[in-house]
Amino acid sequence: MRELSILKPLIALEHAAALDPVILKIHGVVDALLKPRALEDALHGVPAGHAVHPAIVLVPAGTWISAAVLDALPGTARASRILVGVGVVAAAPAILTGWADWARTRREQQRVGIVHAVANESAWVLYAASWFLRGRDHEALGRTLAYVGFGLVGFGGYLGGHLGYRQTAGANHANAVLTRFPEGWRTIGLLADLPEHEPVRREVAGEALFVLRQGGRVDVLADISTHLGEPLTDGVFEDPGHAAATITTAYGSVFDIGTGEVVHGPATAPAIRFESRINGEQVEVRLHRP
Template sequence: MRELPFLKPLTRLEDAKVLDPIVSRVHGVVDALLKPRALEDVLHGVPAGHPVHPAIVLVPAGTWIGAAVLDLLPGSGHASRTLIGVGVVAAAPAILTGWVDWARGRREQQRVGIVHAAANESAWVLYAASWLARARGHDTVGKALSFVGFGLVGFGGYLGGHLGYRQALGANHANAVLQRFPAGWHTLGPLDDLPEEQPVRREVAGEALYVLRRGGRIDVLSDVSTHLGESLVDGTLDDPGDASATVTTPLGSVFDIATGEVVHGPATAPAIRFTARINGDLVQVSLPRD
């Protein structure tokens, strides 16, 4: 089945360079507010191991869907107003986490995201106005405002799906390595070819690897960042002689080289770590599952 024709213009938002001036201005504001780093990590979902925005969005979306159903039933005005109020309050952390993830995306993701945010936050304003109207006894106006807001939430949700599933914002971009890399031990190359405390890219079984030699210790990670697939070798190595050395990717994620764990977001999934051994003069690698 082909994609519906009337949806194609929406999917082309990622190429809409006309949005770039707005994206740049908003990005500057959001970036200035993302301090301290620990707060940004929490908002990305680093402690949870995956983005928290999709989960938090369920609360306002769920309450507003419930309110829309109740608005079609007689005698449910108080319950509907309560649900709308809960959704308005719950939308605040959803909006905040959404902007944090958006600020660390690529430009084509940010173009779609800025429209996604505009739709959802316009809906938030309409729902807040709906709650006020209902509180003042203007139920008809309140219902009209909330139904328009409900339509905007649906539109914003469609764009959110495009961001998450077609553009893969927030997804683990390295997970496929686990399925592609063959079982067993594979030769990476001679030990003497690896420079001391200087990361290099090597390819094994068609997969790019990040390799760091520190004396007799060899640390090997997938060279594909879990955030947006950027190369770890193109990043910055910090404290290479330290056991807790880290690599900072071009897009700002920080990984512990020894464990692959996320030190700082925007990545939420750990880097894929390989087991390395020295067999004679050769370095061999394997996924820990083998």
């Protein structure tokens, strides 16, 4: 089956560098608002273990879809206005979580994301106006604005699907390691060849590993961030010599090297961790399977 023709302008949108000056200005504003760090982690969905924006957006979308159905039926003006109002209120956390996720994505994703946000927030303005007008006996105009907003929500949702599935924003980029890495213990080299307190990259069966030796302890993670797939070995190593040493990736995710757990988002899934042991002079690893 052939792809829809709308995909061609969407692919072109990913490379629309003309949007970059606007993106940079908005990015600065969003960065200033994403404080303290605990707030940003909550908006990304770190406590939930996955992004919360796709789930939260179901509330305004669901109420507005229901309102669109009721608007086509007689005698439903009051119920429809209530649904529109609930959607307007529920859209606030959806907007906040969306901007938080957008600020920690690649530029190609941000270009699509900015249009996604404009479509959805224009719909929010129209629905707010619709709710206001319905309360002042301008029912016909209120319904018209709601249907225009409904169309924008549909377009924004399509862009959101492109972001989430075609561009894999919010997906776990390391999960495939769990199926690709071979079973059993695998040698990664001599213990003496691993520098102290300095992360290094090793490879086993075609899979890149992040390896950190601290004395007789060797911590090993898959060398790929669960957020956007950036290598952990390109990140910033903090607290060397401590059990709670962390690595901060290029997009700001912070992982505990000893456990792989997320210390701070935007990553929501833990890094893939390996067990390690010293066998003679060799360091061996195997995939940790809970």
